[in-house]
Amino acid sequence: MTTRQRAGLRDRPTNGYDTLSDRCRRLITGAVLGTVFLSMLDGTVTGTAMPRIVAQLGGTDAWYVWVVTAYLLASTVTVPLYGRFSDLYGRRRPLLLGLGVFLAGSLACGIAGSIAMLIVSRAVQGIGAGALLTVGMSVVRDLYPPSRMAAMVRMQSVVAGMFIVGMIGGPLLGGVLTDLASWRWAFLLNLPIGLAAAALLVVLLPRSRPEATGTGRIDLPGIALLTAGLSLVLLALSLKGNGSSRSWLDLSVAGPLLAGAVLLAMLIALERRAPVPILPLHLFRHRAYAAIVAAGFFFHAASLPFGIFVTLYLQHVRGYSATASGLLLLPMLVGMVLGNRLTAAAVMRTARPKPALLIGAALLTTGSLPFLTLGAGTPTPLIAACLLLIGLGTGPAMGGASIVAQNSVPRSDIGTATAGSMLTKQLGGAVSLAVSQSLLAHHLAHGGETPLTGGIGTTLASIGAVSGLLALAAVVLMPDLRITGPGGAPSTPVSPGQPAGDDSTEHEAVRRQP
Structure with missing residues (x-):
């Protein structure tokens, strides 16, 4: 075999998921679904705890809104980035990176000494959470492809059920922990669960290489336009939809909405020419x-x-x-x-x-x-x-x-x-x-x-x-x-x-x- 042939074999994409034992498949599934569930709970866990949080850390109604909004904005904006990176570089690195950021943000939330620090920590937590659901769902699909159709459908049903439970369980968990212990435990409990899941994923998650990465440098201008455009649009919609009296023509709503729309339009034009687009229009x-x-x-x-x-x-x-x-x-x-x-x-x-x-x-x-x-x-x-x-x-x-x-x-x-x-x-x-x-x-x-x-x-x-x-x-x-x-x-x-x-x-x- 020639040197070129050996190099070609090394460069061929590999799919470590196909050779996993059933036991490893179940352990990885449990770890991934555990982290997915944590990200779902943390989207709603502060609702019932907010009066106690504000009483201890101070702040006004505006701060109250941003404790929730910071997490939702950050987790939403990062979703397409993590999804694309997992296709380009494999699932392992984006998932573990996102889990690490999520846990660091959870620790910062748990020890926050002011409402401003809590909001910043929630944003960090949201940046990590964007990977958990997106890449986690992709890992589940890799574990259970259509060749395992019954398991694939069952897993999608489980994730959807977890979302429903998260809608109910988040506020309930926040209220119980606030009454029986402290609201800080709503964040600190993420650490033992997340670290246990991380340990399993580090050992068991395959180092599969992507099947098609394209050629060229990463689309940094596309990343900047996508992140900025989505952030501005979501900010405007959040300001409009949080029950305030702002009209659509209010500068605080119309300004970010228009600016975000312009940036996203520029993104579409840019992605048509990008060798490795962050938003593949195909x-x-x-x-x-x-x-x-x-x-x-x-x-x-x-x-x-x-x-x-x-x-x-x-x-x-x-x-x-x-x-x-x-x-x-x-x-x-x-x-x-x-x-x-x-x-x-x-x-x-x-x-x-x-x-x-x-x-x-x-x-x-x-x-x-x-x-x-x-x-x-x-x-x-x-x-x-x-x-x-x-x-x-x-x-x-x-x-x-x-x-x-x-x-x-x-x-x-x-x-x-x-x-x-x-x-x-x-x-x-x-x-x-x-x-x-x-x-x-x-x-x-x-x-x-x-x-x-x-x-x-x-x-x-x-x-x-x-x-x-x-x-x-x-x-x-x-x-x-x-x-x-x-x-x-x-x-x-x-x-x-x-x-x-x-x-x-x-x-x-x-x-x-x-």
Whole structure:
């Protein structure tokens, strides 16, 4: 064998995931899902602890908002960066780096001596958290490719279930720790769990090399434009959607929003010429991926305001306590769990995620429309029934969208595709909250005798139904992918430009149904 041939063999991508024993696969899965769950909890854990935090560290309502916003902004902006880096350089380094930053931020939060230090520490924590969910989800996909379809669908369902539990468990954990010990333990408990997971990942996570890295230097201008543009857009949406009285024309909202849009437009022009783009535009030539990204945006936009504004209605119009209003949201959460589990079962049986997504979008729209008639005397069982429908409609998108996103692109782009799907969901929620706040403010100003009740009902029905219909349209336009394991139909390109056999290393078949 010549020197050149030996060098060529060394340069060929390797996939250490294919040779893992079942025991190692389970240990890595447990470690990854543990870190993913920590990042989910920390997005909501400070909600119930904030009054005690402010009492001890000082600060105003503005500081209160930024303790949460700093984490969400940092974790959202870094999602596409980690996803792309994991495709270019492998999963191991970005995941371990993100976990290290997350744990350092958690320690800093736990020992913070002022509200300003806590906010900065939360931002550091968020920078690390961006890797945990994005790269973690990509590692799970590498561990369970379509050749292990039942396990792949089951893992996506587990992650979606963890997200639901995180929505409930974060505030609950924060409240329990604050009452029984100290709010600082909400952050310090991340350390033993995270260090144990890190030890397992260091020993067991394969050092797999990427299948396709391209040639050329890393796209530093693209990174700068993407980070700055997303930060400005999210900042503007956060300022608009946090319940303040700012209008869309307020300089603090319009300025960052316009500047961010300009930077993102410049990014698209730049990425067309970049040898190794941080935002590979070729992904959107895959019809299934482009459709599911849009659908994910609208699914999240439709459902997110209900968890906020229904609670507002129950407390301020119906006079329920905070605890009772939280319990009355349980039908929506139960619906999410059921919708997610039924979707997993349907995909394992038929290998086709599209029908479940279509039914979900239809249920989401149907459950939203009755809120047009919301009044002070609307029966509570009717509200609960509508929330159950909304939860059932949202459930399919929680795991099903990730399945479609990861299986509609070449294997070498899975990290970037996962990040793009997650990012658009988060943007959908941010846009939805900002628009909902504007609609509610308009109704409060011009709503007649019952502005709050009518405003909440009209806002929820409008956002939910319009976004649900747009999600339905996006799913209708999505090719009907069929995901099969070994022995299934031959793999065919999901869009023009995908090389033949691109995913052959997984022995998978992903095809478009007639």
